[in-house]
Amino acid sequence: MRQVVLDTETTGLEPNDGHRVIEIGCVEMENRRLTGNNLHLYLNPEREIDAGALAVHGISTEFLADKPTFDKVVDEFLAFVDGAELVIHNAPFDVGFLNHELRRLGARYGTIEQRCGVLDTLVMARQKHPGQKNNLDALCRRYFVENGHRELHGALLDAEILADVYLAMTGGQTRLSLGGNDGSEQGGDATAEAIRRLSADRPTLAVVRPSESEIQRHNDKLTAIAGKNGEPTVWQGLTEDDTPLQ
Template sequence: MSRLIVLDTETTGLSAEGGDRIIELGCVELVNRKLTGNNLHLYFNPGRDSHPDALRVHGLTTAFLSDKAKFAEKAQEILAYLQGAELIIHNAPFDVGFLNKEFSLLGLKPLSHYVDGVTDTLAMAKDLFPGKRNSLDALCSRLEVDNSGRTLHGALLDAELLADVYINMTRGQNALVMPDDDDVSEQQSGADVPQGIDLRSIRLPVLQANEQELVAHEAALSELDKASGGKTIWRI
């Protein structure tokens, strides 16, 4: 069973080392690349105000957060939920840095000790779409993921959108995964394995271009050569 957790946080600012804290955590569970509905969504009282720039992004006011639990009260619940999963995070160093800081304040080990690994979808997107904008909004637009409800950043909503983005970016990867021996045994039991087909005896016909097609081909090559300023390789 492949268990993935798509995770996002909102924070009071940009610097965990400078004293900023996590104020929202959103997690979406995928098992075998399918949403399970077993999500985790928590708000935290950070004990400080958000930076004005951060507040404009997430809209979570000090008054709204004042009656929420402290991170320390939910840390064990979070770790139990994340235990052994692979995390999918957009711009992972940011969120992981904040989580590690929260854990260190409680005398706990870094996040990597509890999970099976972290995949950074921002790094993935930069490899897939070099030179293009790869924010979550940009990826939603490029991959046709509906983000019309995203007026402010919210950890759970962003995790749900990122789950769709991740599935789209990795679509087809299942076909590249080699099955375990147990899976092969299950597939073979109760059904004969089809034999391979010898293709060496098949002779494919070769169709020659007719005169009209040759003229059209030469005209197309001439147009390409003209457009390149006479620098096409086949003319040099």
């Protein structure tokens, strides 16, 4: 499955008021793994940037003066995202701006929704954490995703951070406890491991087989857990065919 985590920066809040996209950041994932194939574009909006927007992203009109306009990069952008599922935080904002840019170029480009699926991580977060803050900074704290290097918003940086948040938010159990105490280490937000990026081309991990004494200590631990819970553990119900490492 190919997904593209996407974020944009703009000159203001409302495209119907003439505001434009000034930065696009795209991070590609295939089968939930970062591929390292990213797209990063700065755009000349041919207009001034609102003071409020400048305070958020720090991208000035002067910096964008020699950057291409959207019509010069639209084919490159669409080729990158075509057919992918877009993962976006507060998708209506970014999709609305991108569709506004496409409409300015005529009907031949259609809409983002006609080319891509769209998954809104803000909607997902609100469903998982109702009544809590669910902006990107709050989710980074909740899922232990490092974002200390993020002093200002930036489309590519925010897309990279959102990719880590999305993987953590949809990854299910993140830590396995054999303690058999209160289950407090069984995944969940509060005990999520810090996210660290791994290279997509890293070597295959070596398989270290347990010794006989390690297997015996493992079995003793399972027996102790089963005694406390009053029923056998899942592992004790496995056969040799279910346990390829033995």
